[in-house]
Amino acid sequence: MGFFDGIDHVWLWLILGAVMLTAELIAPGYFLIWLGLAAFATALVAGVADVDFAIQVLTFAVFSGFSVLAARHWLTLYPIESSDPLMNDRGGRLVGESVVVSRAIEGGSGRVRHGDSEWIARGDDAPAGTRLVVTGHDGVVLLVGPPDTSHIAGSPTNSPPALP
Incomplete structure (x- = not known):
């Protein structure tokens, strides 16, 4: 019997997603938000399909990679403009x-x-x-x-x- 066998995996992914989003709010870096969204997407997959935890971890890794790369591409096309570009200069x-x-x-x-x-x-x-x-x-x-x-x-x- 594994450590996660007694835990509903959907709740595990929802909690992980909430922790990631909270960490993004506390220490913004525009990165953890994508991992949090990937955890929520994994919770959705775990809730809809009865898959093994190892497959859920793989799903999380794929969603994380895809969301980070998609966000990077989006931010390359539409960069965030600062209202004060010389703030730290x-x-x-x-x-x-x-x-x-x-x-x-x-x-x-x-x-x-x-x-x-x-x-x-x-x-x-x-x-x-x-x-x-x-x-x-x-x-x-x-x-x-x-x-x-x-x-x-x-x-x-x-x-x-x-x-x-």
């Missing part, structure tokens, strides 16, 4: 922001301050206290340059053309 969020040189940029390297954070920076030489703009980032190193003055009236790039 702190350097990317700073592009266009104004920073102040806290340690002179000499030889292309120095430090800049943005808010209460200090960052390693690369750019043209600039003395401490100079206001620069973040133009990009390379990992945790900010790429900085002079502020864009084209929007300021009277700047060389925004001046009216000279009269002949």
Whole structure:
């Protein structure tokens, strides 16, 4: 007599499916949901057809593989778009922001301050206290340059053309 002989296998698969779906809610990764659905499908098969437990495990494995591959294909065609794609990209969020040189940029390297954070920076030489703009980032190193003055009236790039 095996361990699972006294247990109704339908309930076993339903409980496993519920545990998988609950685990997906607690630690979302968009993976356990498919295993939970495969367990529910296996419960349906176990309830409709009187099959051996080994066949049920094989059915669960097939349903799991199929559902994971189908979900992967679906998500390739219709990826989930983030409402804030730069959420976990702190350097990317700073592009266009104004920073102040806290340690002179000499030889292309120095430090800049943005808010209460200090960052390693690369750019043209600039003395401490100079206001620069973040133009990009390379990992945790900010790429900085002079502020864009084209929007300021009277700047060389925004001046009216000279009269002949």
